[in-house]
Amino acid sequence: MRTTAPLVALLAASALVLTGCTGGGSSGADQKSTLTVLTPSSTFLIDPASSQNLATTSLSFLDRRLTTWDVKKGQDAKVVPDLATSTGTAGDDGKTWTYTLKDGLKFSDGSPITSESIKYGIERSFSDQLQGGLSYHKTLLEGGSDYKGPFDGESLDSIETPDAKTIVFHLNKAFGDWPWIASMPAFSPVKESNGNPATYKKAPITSGPYKVQSIKDGTSVTLVRNKYWSKATDSVRTAEADQVVFQESQNQNTVVQNLVNDTGSFKTAFGAQYLGASDLAAVNGNPSAKSRLATSQAGPIQYLAINTRRGDLQQLKVRQALEYAVDKKAYLVASGGSNAGAYASTLITPGIAGRQDYDLYPAPESGDVAKAKSLLSSAGVTGLKLTLLTQNDAASLAEAQAIQQGLKRAGITVTLKTEDVDSFSTDVAKSNPDFDLALSSWQPDFPSANANISPLFDSSQIGNGNFNLSQYANKDVDTAIAAAQAEVDQTKAQAQWAAIDKRIMQDAPIVPLTYAKNSFLHGSGVGNFFIPSFPAYPDYMTLTIEQ
Structure with a gap:
């Protein structure tokens, strides 16, 4: 979704x-x-x-x-x-x-x-x-x-x-x-x-x-x-x-406090919104409330979309440099730490049948700056300047700044372009978007790798409000997606999706950042x-x- x-x-x-x-x-x-x-x-x-x-x-x-x-x-x-x-x-x-x-x-x-x-x-x-x-x-x-x-x-x-x-x-x-x-x-x-x-x-x-x-x-x-x-x-x-x-239109801070206090009707109530970093701090400080906290396993993917049709980002080595330059540790800290997510390296999220764990760009959690610089040099690119589109709320801004500082270490200058949620949702899904990078996330609409991969990487999903934010187009991948979608035998289909996952990541259209956790x-x-x-x-x- x-x-x-x-x-x-x-x-x-x-x-x-x-x-x-x-x-x-x-x-x-x-x-x-x-x-x-x-x-x-x-x-x-x-x-x-x-x-x-x-x-x-x-x-x-x-x-x-x-x-x-x-x-x-x-x-x-x-x-x-x-x-x-x-x-x-x-x-x-x-x-x-x-x-x-x-x-x-x-x-x-x-x-x-x-x-x-x-x-x-x-x-x-x-x-x-x-x-x-x-x-x-x-x-x-x-x-x-x-x-x-x-x-x-x-x-x-x-x-x-x-x-x-x-x-x-x-x-x-x-x-x-x-x-x-x-x-x-x-x-x-x-x-x-x-x-x-x-x-x-x-x-x-x-x-x-x-x-x-x-x-x-x-x-x-x-x-x-x-x-x-x-x-x-x-x-x-x-x-x-x-x-x-x-009960609608509830203030989140009030909801959390009432559930932490656990009195009256709140004993048989729950909050429908997952907790943010400040909420988690309040809950973890109360032993009774902490025992009533449920945190998911790593799930929805948080990622950095790379506009594969823009300038130097059309070069594979430049995109691969970004894979190594990003400081995932700083991003996770900005997101709320280990309670908020786990490091990501694949497109298919945990909990989806047939998922295979792998990492085509192995690096320390804070990245491999030397490897990134080497790839940029090999591509003949110096002084790379990029625009990062993100939402203007405090949490999104903190995450974007973590990306900005991580890339700066590799000599990449990132300018942040912030928008409200409605403008962001419109601009990020245009056919010819005006950004180099964008922070986004994805929770599949149903538990199949199809719902992970097709909406984000099939070329038919570029622009017009769709969610191939990287403008990624690969005919071989499109053909493989169509074949996996047509397969009725789910065991065979799962193997096909796992292979497609790795094939797409070879082209580095996104940087997988974390698999989010909800509490x-x-x-x-x-x-x-x-x-x-x-x-x-x-x-x-x-x-x-x-x-």
Whole structure:
């Protein structure tokens, strides 16, 4: 997913569950069990067609999808059936995917969930009235590039529903990761009578274990049980809390302090935003709070993008010089130290199946200045001057200054160009951007190397708001990416992606800096709070509250 902006947006709404209750019923207690989620976001993006929500976070409590993720501590994430009976049956060498729905599926109004409602939910995502959602399926489905949604009565013929329980997808190319695509928000069923974008976000008819009771814009969203949800059809969600209340527009400092104090309702609450360096200092100074801190393994990649089409940076030796000149130690310190990340050398992030660890540019943590100078001399480049684009917040500026000082040691002069988050997000993704270097980060939208590599290094992803920030174009790499995407056998595909990873790094289009770690704080009444290998966020679907 795009992480040039803070990762907070991904956690705009999340939910926990209470142990000891049965799905679809009451806890049997006089007082309803309530979990409070504290989020800085002022908006809960309820419409799945507009959401980039991960399968393990907020919308999974309101919406089910054809598939979902099964994440466990210390294990790679797996794609598993959700509404469907399997993760999909491939045909036509991976260009056709067929799903059969489980028996007894119902919406929160008691009506049956059908293949047609899933087709309609996907079709809605093509409308200009619903923007911002993940769009992988839009480029993969036949006819998707010309389709404008169902609100003018048009249907997308590449999605077939031969009966109420069967749905068939016809793709314009083989795509072995389609089971992961089917876990994205747009694959949630939507009733046509409830599909108006203007009204859906106020009164959605849901398919998950909860439904919306009330929405107070910018203040709170309250979810209560969907009595028609059946645990018998859902192998992943426990959904044992009676209600979940999202408290929005929360000040992060106040959230951390309340959770550190751990009194009253904050005992059964957690913060939806990962902690920054100052937050971690406050938590680590309190033994009780420190015991309630969960820190992820190394995950999302933080990197320095090198504009491979600019001046001397077109030379491989110059880019390789940057690999050695960067002071990763200083960058990590500026980022918050070992609590904030671990040193990176590959493109595929930890927690992705098939990842191979390697380092084509071995050097001390602070870099190898002599090696960098030697490469620049060999390239005939002296007095190299570069512009580094970064965001203007204090944390980003500190990280950029660490890069600036590291490169200065090799005789490279770096001028910082700082922008607010919106301007940065626009300018960094232009077709002909005005920068030499840019600091960015990337959390894949699904746990496959495909989602690591293709968006950042396929030449089709240059400019137009896409995220090949290095302007990197290599025909051989493009061909290899296409072959790996088409491979249905995931063991074979993983080996292909690992080889592509190394091939790209031979061209040095980025400097991998760190794999970020995210830390979250919860109250003492919240149990089973862990962060899986992927994603670098807690799995809110299986947490408990300990009375």
